[in-house]
Amino acid sequence: MTPDEEFWTESLRDSGATPVPEVPVNRQSFAGESHHHETIKLRWPNIAGYEWPTSYDAATIVQLAWALLVAQYTGSTDIAMRRAGGKCVFPIRIQLNWDMTIAEASRAVGEQSRQSMAHSANCHLGNIRSLSADTRRECDFQFTLTIRDSLDPASDLAVEDAATRLRDVNLLSSDDRCRVLSYNAEVPPRIDETVYQLLAQQAAKRPESQALDACDGQAIEN
Incomplete structure (x- = not known):
């Protein structure tokens, strides 16, 4: 060497x-027809x-x-x-x-x-x-x-x-x-609740809705 x-x-x-x-791995390259x-x-x-x-x-x-x-x-x-x-x-x-x-x-x-x-x-x-x-x-x-x-x-x-x-x-x-x-000109109203509480509220509103959909199974919140 x-x-x-x-x-x-x-x-x-x-x-x-x-x-x-x-550049994406499978992207096909083409010769440029114009230049700047x-x-x-x-x-x-x-x-x-x-x-x-x-x-x-x-x-x-x-x-x-x-x-x-x-x-x-x-x-x-x-x-x-x-x-x-x-x-x-x-x-x-x-x-x-x-x-x-x-x-x-x-x-x-x-x-x-x-x-x-x-x-x-x-x-x-x-x-x-x-x-x-x-x-x-x-x-x-x-x-x-x-x-x-x-x-x-x-x-x-x-x-x-x-x-x-x-x-x-x-x-x-x-x-x-x-x-x-x-992007931050409008400040949304503050919500004094945790994510867990918000999820629990949605589950209470839609008890029969599907909660989980994964490759190994599905589940309904009840």
């Missing part, structure tokens, strides 16, 4: 990452205590932000994504630690990205996928993150502090917050 193959085998071993979006391409201009904020020496750091922040988003949807801190860098496409595994600061987490993600890119030059995605069951699972992506950035750090907006721990970062968008509040 080559050094590159050893790196991928070890770095993706025992990964618990969940594919995003998750959109170019956006992103103004990078000035994160207090964080320097932007190279455009590569912008890619690191995007990867960390995506990992945080996926963690919210999957409930897992073990995140895998496919990254396109240069002429290579390779997997990146990010293991979040909520006690890390933004600066610490970005350095860890940046180092993982650099190592992954270095070991993908002579070990392409098809080779990585064939190494083990873990690598095969981590290469079954539904999207590829491609970042071509032109860094413009000039901004007077400070949205976060580099010393902020990941667990303290506000991951709820304003749209999501409004949606949650709309």
Whole structure:
């Protein structure tokens, strides 16, 4: 086994990452007949205590932000994504630690990205996928993150502090917050009864109704 193959085998071993979006097992795949391409201009904020020496750091922040988003949807801190860098496409595994600061987490993600890119030059995605069951699972992506950035750090907006721990970062968008509040706009009246009491009331109202219907039998409340 080559050094590159050893790196991928070890770095993706025992990964618990969940594919995003998750695709049903029996789903038949079809080639896409159309595509959507959109170019956006992103103004990078000035994160207090964080320097932007190279455009590569912008890619690191995007990867960390995506990992945080996926963690919210999957409930897992073990995140895998496919990254396109240069002429290579390779997997990146990010293991979040909520006690890390933004600066610490970005350095860890940046180092993982650099190592992954270095070991993908002579070990392409098809080779990585064939190494083990873990690598095969981590290469079954539904999207590829491609970042071509032109860094413009000039901004007077400070949205976060580099010393902020990941667990303290506000991951709820304003749209999501409004949606949650709309769901709870009307508070239902309080019922001072237990679930057991409610079930007993229904049984008293319908004594001849079927209470249980299971594979091993049925029962009527009486």
